[in-house]
């Protein structure tokens with residue numbers, strides 16, 4: 001067990017289908033999430049190497065919340081050469097753009113680790129849908145799976161203040177996609193065109209970790225995990241498939257939950 005995991009206190013609770021782990025604050029959340037991610041990657045890389053050597057498939061989360069976790073992971077001994085990392089969602093911008101999730105992930109963690117890191121194939125003369133189709137093909141070729149499709153080993157995701165996750169936004173046409181694993185979608189948020197894993201892909205993951213931090217997310221996290229409305233928010237729909245979803249949250253983000 002990684003030392004940090006023993007030092008980190010957390011309150012673990014089940015809320016319906018959700019495995020919820022509440023950490024004291026943002027720093028404890030970063031340490032706890034890093035310990036969980038490191039433990040899963042070490043375990044799965046060991047298994048994969050013993051079974052022929054496929055790369056373990058890990059979707060990295062975008063946005064700002066995971067940065068502290070990535071920086072923590074960057075200090076840990078992790079067999080990145082056994083990992084194929086990709087972006088759970090991406091803004092359709094040049095690879096060195098300040099809003100690029102791939103650039104953030106590389107800068108804060110993956111650059112120089114030896115991980116295979118699949119970046120979205122942005123090009124000046126390539127539309128977002130064209131890039132999504134190319135990336136989907138590359139992902140399928142990189143990932144293990146079965147007759148029903150690909151099976152990521154781990155998907156890391158965040159949650160926005162409107163209950164979106166990945167780039168599956170309320171009202172988005174991507175919410176209803178059933179025949180694609182990765183698509184382009186237009187959103188009314190920063191960077192109009194996004195590329196995102198779809199629910200079919202997220203639902204097939206062996207594990208999903210959603211990282212949520214800060215009091216500004218408390219109300220929407222409560223609605224996601226203990227819904228009062230009649231339509232589930234996009235983040236809640238991550239739990240509609242077979243993938244076990246763990247919500248790694250800090251106490252401020254959990255403030256709106258009715259915890260046993």
Ligand code: 6PG
Pocket residue numbers: 061062063064065066089090091101157158159160161164165166167
């Ligand atoms: C993105 C992310 C997005 C993010 C949430 C939370 O590209 O913006 O993938 O889904 O996880 O918007 O963002 P913060 O962590 O910055 O609050």
